[in-house]
Amino acid sequence: MRRRAVQLCFIIVAAQVVCVALGLWIHGRLTVSLSQDSQAPSGSPLAAGGIVLFWTTALLAPITYILLTRFGDRVASSCAKLRDSGAKRSQDLVRTRDAVIFGLAKLADSRDPETGAHLERITYYASLLTSTLRRNPSYHGVITPEFSRLIEISTALHDIGKVGIPDSILLKPGRLTEAERATMETHTTIGGKCLQKIEQCLGSSNFLQMAREIAFYHHERWDGSGYPAGLSGEQIPLSARIVAVADVYDALSSPRVYKPPFPHEKCLAIVREEAGKQFDPDMVEAFLRVESSFRSIAEQYRPQPAEQDVEQTVFVG
Ligand SMILES: [Fe+2]
Numbered sequence: 627m628r629r630r631a632v633q634l635c636f637i638i639v640a641a642q643v644v645c646v647a648l649g650l651w652i653h654g655r656l657t658v659s660l661s662q663d664s665q666a667p668s669g670s671p672l673a674a675g676g677i678v679l680f681w682t683t684a685l686l687a688p689i690t691y692i693l694l695t696r697f698g699d700r701v702a703s704s705c706a707k708l709r710d711s712g713a714k715r716s717q718d719l720v721r722t723r724d725a726v727i728f729g730l731a732k733l734a735d736s737r738d739p740e741t742g743a744h745l746e747r748i749t750y751y752a753s754l755l756t757s758t759l760r761r762n763p764s765y766h767g768v769i770t771p772e773f774s775r776l777i778e779i780s781t782a783l784h785d786i787g788k789v790g791i792p793d794s795i796l797l798k799p800g801r802l803t804e805a806e807r808a809t810m811e812t813h814t815t816i817g818g819k820c821l822q823k824i825e826q827c828l829g830s831s832n833f834l835q836m837a838r839e840i841a842f843y844h845h846e847r848w849d850g851s852g853y854p855a856g857l858s859g860e861q862i863p864l865s866a867r868i869v870a871v872a873d874v875y876d877a878l879s880s881p882r883v884y885k886p887p888f889p890h891e892k893c894l895a896i897v898r899e900e901a902g903k904q905f906d907p908d909m910v911e912a913f914l915r916v917e918s919s920f921r922s923i924a925e926q927y928r929p930q931p932a933e934q935d936v937e938q939t940v941f942v943g
């Protein structure tokens with residue numbers, strides 16, 4: 627860009643020299659022909675200078691205009707190219723980041739008995755609830771397109787802390803004891819602290835902040851009887867309140883060693899019943915609006931028989 631500007635200055639100066647020479651030449655020709663015609667003196671040096679200036683300006687102005695316009699066009703097109711390549715690069719980066727996050731979450735999830743497409747289902751449920759809530763005037767300005775995008779990717783990390791739970795508990799084929807249950811519940815703080823560490827190393831971002839909130843608080847209950855912090859009502863981050871409904875619906879509608887998958891109507895009744903107890907009533911209201919889509923997602927991503935066998939032999943905490 628700087629080289630082009632220097633080139634342009636050089637061309638304008640050269641054009642100016644040429645124009646001055648041309649102006650002088652035209653002036654000389656004109657004054658000679660006028661003096662031959664009228665046998666009069668060629669005029670004062672001041673008038674001659676004026677004529678030279680007029681010719682110089684008349685020649686130089688359009689040349690400068692054309693050069694500057696072309697330069698401006700080139701600058702604009704290079705800026706647009708730079709902008710396009712910058713936008714494409716950041717899009718590629720976001721896509722890569724999302725793929726890496728989902729891959730890592732899937733890897734962590736492969737240890738978890740909640741096999742099958744649990745991450746896909748819960749991500750769809752959370753996105754569906756978010757877009758439904760967005761139509762509720764109380765959430766205008768709270769649920770923004772950015773919030774919707776972030777929840778779509780952060781939800782996959784909700785149980786990332788389960789990588790820190792011993793196999794003897796995570797994969798135990800039967801109900802957990804009180805002590806084992808307490809250990810299992812630490813998956814929220816393990817995941818939350820891990821994401822907090824990443825934030826400290828890399829600097830905070832909206833994505834990391836939401837992922838941390840979801841990991842920490844997706845087992846909190848609206849009435850304050852959840853874990854790990856016993857938060858209640860709107861103390862619980864909105865993202866975690868959304869994921870709580872999505873996660874529980876998925877647990878209810880999927881097979882476990884201690885229960886078959888509940889029919890959709892039963893899941894519906896349980897979630898409705900928990901409004902104001904386990905769940906934010908607004909989340910339940912949004913769920914009830916789109917419950918048929920929940921059913922479709924559950925059916926579409928139902929665990930395959932082979933995965934179901936695995937799930938039937940283990941207990942999910
Ligand atoms: Fe969890």
Ligand SMILES: [Fe+2]
Nearest residue numbers: 740784785873
């Ligand atoms: Fe989960």
